Amino acid sequence: MKTLDQLRRDATALKKAFGAQAAEAVQRVISHRPRPEGEPLKHADFLHVIAREQGFATWPHLKAAVETEGLDRAQRQQRLVVALKNGQDHVTEQLLSADPTLPQDHFALSVLLYDRAAMAKMIATDPALATRPAPQLPPLTVLAQSRAIHLFPDREADMLAIADLLLSHGADPDYGAPQQGDHALSTLYFALGYGNNMALSEWLLDHGADPNDGESLYHATELGHHGGLRLLLAHGADPKGTNALLRAMDFHDVEAVQMLMDAGARADDFNADEVGGEVHWTVPALHQAARRMSPPDMVALLLRNGADPTRVYEGVTPYAYARIFGNSALAQQLEDAGHATPLTEVEALLAQVADGAVPERRYIDPSKLPAAARNIIREILHLPGKLPHLQRLAAVGVEYDRPDSAGVTPVQAAGWVGLPDVMQALLRLKPDLGHLNNYGGNLFSTILHGAENNPDQTRSDYIACLQLALDECVALPRRAIDQVGDPEIAAFLRNWAADKPGQVVETGPR
Incomplete structure (x- = not known):
């Protein structure tokens, strides 16, 4: 288990290698983008990269966890946080089965697991916890980020009781998590568009969340049902000026398009979006x-x-x-x-x-x-x-290798969707497999991201796509094996790493 001193030495070594423009070091830094491209990097930026590689949001979060829990336990707790936010149910069950005490006295895990009794006790001791970042976002937003409702549907009443508790201590149902520029992701977006949590979404709307948050209506069209769309429209969501209608068309969802038009969406809604400094x-x-x-x-x-x-x-x-x-x-x-x-x-x-x-x-x-x-x-x-x-x-x-506005190349897009036949055809054309998109992802990490986030996986075969990438000698980051949510994909990667250990690297995009 690494100490803080060892982690600091890792950051110093990374800084030195990056200064020498070593390929692996450059890729590690680009993958986690500590600051906008072109700005000079400081020592704190390399500490940030080390923290992200260990699964933590920032160096202060990693430092605090190591000082209070020790890296091994802190990493397992952070892995459980990630699993609960990403709906990686088998990882959640595995971690809790191995150590049921992991959530103990851990505020964020108590929120994510809907532990009503633990929350009530901690807030009674320190009421400011109800609005204090945990560790980056307010607890109500963290509650909305949890996908545990699908693993523990019997905890719905506890989840809503926690929401009531947080509200009574000053939580803001309409909070927006700051993103790049002036854009923000609302608590409602996390509950509805991200978590497919209709009960909490309705609670948020009933308690003042703005249905016109710029994201929820769009992502409601991706859920595979119309419950979220109906909920938003019933609470006054205005589809004019949004891309919700166009997104519904992606799924050939005639009923959703009709619902949006009945609510005021226009077929030709000419709005300007700024992408990369250009207006589209x-x-x-x-x-x-x-x-x-x-x-x-x-x-x-x-x-x-x-x-x-x-x-x-x-x-x-x-x-x-x-x-x-x-x-x-x-x-x-x-x-x-x-x-x-x-x-x-x-x-x-x-x-x-x-x-x-x-x-x-x-x-x-x-x-x-x-x-x-x-x-x-x-x-x-x-x-x-x-x-x-x-x-x-x-x-x-x-x-055939032209990146889109997000820097995603066609072969990466084929991998994200999980289409091995298309991916293989593009690989025969010899695309740039070292390309990093604007999210810091390469081909391998983009496939894994699609396996966990693609809303339509009816034709997807992510294991076949991963095999194609690995057959092309794309590196396999060791930590990806433990971080992937699908047990079959995890087993495939584990077996590949055992058969071809020389292809495994300690760092890389994930």
């Missing part, structure tokens, strides 16, 4: 329908509710967009309604490719692609039956 206009509904292969009943609903069949988005009409993305049903609907538009030379070539052709000796200059089609491979790779289309696009010169 929200995609109009018919263009969204084209690139998501929306069914005819979805398109008919959009047209009945004011979708503009002539609207130009990033240089392309809805008809051209449908032809480029191979949505022949939508193209036919627009033709039948008299809204077909002439195709440019590049659009015509892309339409040929979408229709199944690979024209001989004709190639696309990526710089001449309309902005709407620049990331077309990234846009279609997750759609059923689109692999041949993707391969034809690559054959005529469309960029």
Whole structure:
């Protein structure tokens, strides 16, 4: 077990290696992004990286845990915190079975496990605990981050009693956790969009949480049911100016789209989003329908509710967009309604490719692609039956390794969705496997993130994707084996590490 002095020496060694631009050290620092890119790093930043690698939010949190509990027990407690927040039920059960005393006198774990008696006792001793960060966010927000309701549904009454207790001692149901810039994630978002916890979500809304928090309505469309959407709309959520309708279209959820339109959503809600310093206009509904292969009943609903069949988005009409993305049903609907538009030379070539052709000796200059089609491979790779289309696009010169606005490359996106056939096709094109996206993730860590966060895993095979990445000699971080939530994935990684120990590294993105 490492001491604080050893951890400090690790930070000093990392700082030295980073100064020499050692590849592993650079990747470790980038993975945890201690400060905005371009700003000079201080010694505290390397301590921060060490803390993150040990599973703690900051160096002060790691230092305090080691001083009070010793690193081994503190790490197990922190692992339990992570498991409860990420819904890693088998990890939670395993840790509590091995040591039922882990939550003892640990305030955050008492909140996350809905331990009503422990909470009441601690707050009676120190009422300020009800609003004091635990360790970073107020306890009510931590309560909303817990996914334990799905493992312990019988504790719902205790959970709501804790919420009442915190409220009576000054907790704010409408608190927003600060994120980058001016953006904030609300307590309601964590309960509803993140935790799928309808009981706590209703409690929060009944006690003053703002349903228009910029996140909850969007993520309510991802839950696989309409309970959250109905709850938000009943409490006055306004879908105008949000991307909730477009997100519902991703799942071909005609009922959800109708609900949102009944509440005031417009098919063409042109709002500007700033991404990477550039302003991007929200995609109009018919263009969204084209690139998501929306069914005819979805398109008919959009047209009945004011979708503009002539609207130009990033240089392309809805008809051209449908032809480029191979949505022949939508193209036919627009033709039948008299809204077909002439195709440019590049659009015509892309339409040929979408229709199944690979024209001989004709190639696309990526710089001449309309902005709407620049990331077309990234846009279609997750759609059923689109692999041949993707391969034809690559054959005529469309960029197959172009990162999107979040820095995610197509091969990473295929791994996140869990599609080994698509991932294998992209790997044959020799993409950059060392690329780190804007979240600090590489191919391996992006696959693991998708395994735990992808809301639609009906076609996913994450073990096959991980095997493809490992077959390409992508490094296997040792700590990933213990941190992954799926027991089958954990067993696969454990077996791989035993068979190929030389591929295991002590650090790396997770």
